Amino acid sequence: MRNLILNTDSYKMSHFAQYPQGAEYVSSYIETRGGVYPETVFFGLQAFLKEYLTRPITQADIDEADAICGLHGVPFNREGWEYILNEYDGYLPLEIEAAPEGAVLPTGNVMVQVINTDPKCAWLTSYIETALLRAVWYPTTVATVSRACRDVIARYMEETAESFEGLPFKLHDFGARGASSEETAALGGAAHLVNFMGTDTLSGIMAARRYYNADMAGFSIPAAEHSTITSWGRDGETAAYANMIEQFGGEGRLVAVVSDSYDFWNAIDNIWGSELKEQVQQFGGTLVVRPDSGEPTEVVPEAIERLMASFGFETNSKGYRVLPACVRLIQGDGICARSIEAILEAMKERGLSADNVAFGMGGELLQKINRDTQKFAMKASAIRINGEWRDVFKDPITDPGKRSKRGRLALINNGQGYRTVREDEVGDQRNVLVKVFRNGEVLVDWTFDQVRERAGSN
Structure with missing residues (x-):
């Protein structure tokens, strides 16, 4: 070829x-x-x-x-x-x-x-x-779509957050497996990094490095997938979550855990919010809870409010509620520019700051575009x-x-x-x-x- x-x-x-x-x-x-x-x-x-x-x-x-x-x-x-x-x-x-x-x-x-x-x-x-x-x-086109998402997120951060400090990591590239080829993932992944700094597409990092002299254009964190959680069995769900904190926790560290393998609401209310609450509060970093199913405009704000019920919240100077630094949420299912706006609008209507959430975008970012x-x-x-x-x-x-x-x-x-x-x-x-x-x-x-x-x- x-x-x-x-x-x-x-x-x-x-x-x-x-x-x-x-x-x-x-x-x-x-x-x-x-x-x-x-x-x-x-x-x-x-x-x-x-x-x-x-x-x-x-x-x-x-x-x-x-x-x-x-x-x-x-x-x-x-x-x-x-x-x-x-x-x-x-x-x-x-x-x-x-x-x-x-x-x-x-x-x-x-x-x-x-x-x-x-x-x-x-x-x-x-x-x-x-x-x-x-x-x-x-x-x-990928860079353009990514920038449009950035504009939407920035607008809601301006309205509901204290600053734009977290903006570069608000949209994470989940698109590598959905791209049509490794070269597609490389070029599209690099294009996304023009606007953001979060990615799981290693090919995009390498493209930015080889073609644009970027020593390191993007960053990621340890994260669970369904296989690593469900391999513990349903009765071992709490142990699987605890293992994530034990293995990857520490001062200033972030760890993402997909939490909808069985009953997402039980995972938030009883496992994260009760059984493992003390570990989350004391491990020194930030737990990023990831739902991966359901209607995002309903699941995201509901999940944030349930986390607030367990971990508390502060109200910022703009009047919007923010989770404590030890816990956040990332929505990586069904994400596109339109759904990001719909989710953030639903959060805003419930008095929730955009600071509480980040997004992961896959096929809509690297594949669902054309000439x-x-x-x-x-x-x-x-x-x-x-x-x-x-x-x-x-x-x-x-x-x-x-x-x-x-x-x-x-x-x-x-x-x-x-x-x-x-x-x-x-x-x-x-x-x-x-x-x-x-x-x-x-x-x-x-x-x-x-x-x-x-x-x-x-």
Whole structure:
């Protein structure tokens, strides 16, 4: 699966023979054309550049692609690929410029622009579309969804909590097992960490480390699963819980225990709230109780109030009740941006601070999105033929929303937000797009801290 020549759609194979005679350069761009969220957090291109475009194609790649295309029934541009191999040592003669990663861009703006650097390779710009668009739309969409969740949580913390101190750990990534591949988990997991610092997706931590120089981008805690609790048997439930505190308790430590294997309300009222109450209060850290079933808008506030009945509470300066530091709750079942808001609203109505709860999000974070969540597209916008630049665009009468941009593009920010203009209209304004890749070389190496700072999560 590492043959870059075959990392495309079949129909791309015939496009080299479809451009006008005299075509020298083709310029294309990536944008969101709308979607669920009005803004996107641009992220993930650097990982693709480092992982794929810094590796040259080889003669073996060309031979394999030629054989595959012959069997598959599509033409193959062997001459073009061997030209790249011989003239550029297999590195793609492309120049890519992009918005700084972490930038929060309103929909409808250019975030990536790509052009061939050799007039004999005008076909290459659109050929890379499949791989390049996929490399951008997925992590950018995950980062956008994660940020939307952060905005919701922050709003309720502003209304019901004393500070935003715990915000970076309010949404934990539970999505690794629900992702379609390890690479998906890595890119999506890293994208979530642009906005938060809690994760159980180790692949995401490694992606942030390898591609964005992050020594450690996310953190986790010891946590139980149903198998480790139920292996003690129903009669051993109390012993299973006590073992968690014994094994992982200590000053300043957190430990999460799933508590709904049998009777969740009994676990709260009688086991945590009575039999093990003293241990919880004295182990020096924080017990995080995890329900994993039921209707979250009902279970979460009810569970918090039952914990308060056993462990007490304080009322903060905003008039909302907060559990003592020794106990909290995490809801990791049925979580998405909508359910987070519904849960926090239900808590607010019952006078409960958002400080009492954290969330774990799985499939809704890393998997239940697609290219149309933010309506991503990559389109050609300019072509140079025999030395003359021409606009390239589509304007379908049946769907004005798919109208594409014209000309070589630039992204400006005059203090009133980002806006896309033609490159020849920039004037004395600064083009925000940065050249990040040229002919096999990555030109910019953003750090994860820089990405987080731009996204406003530092």
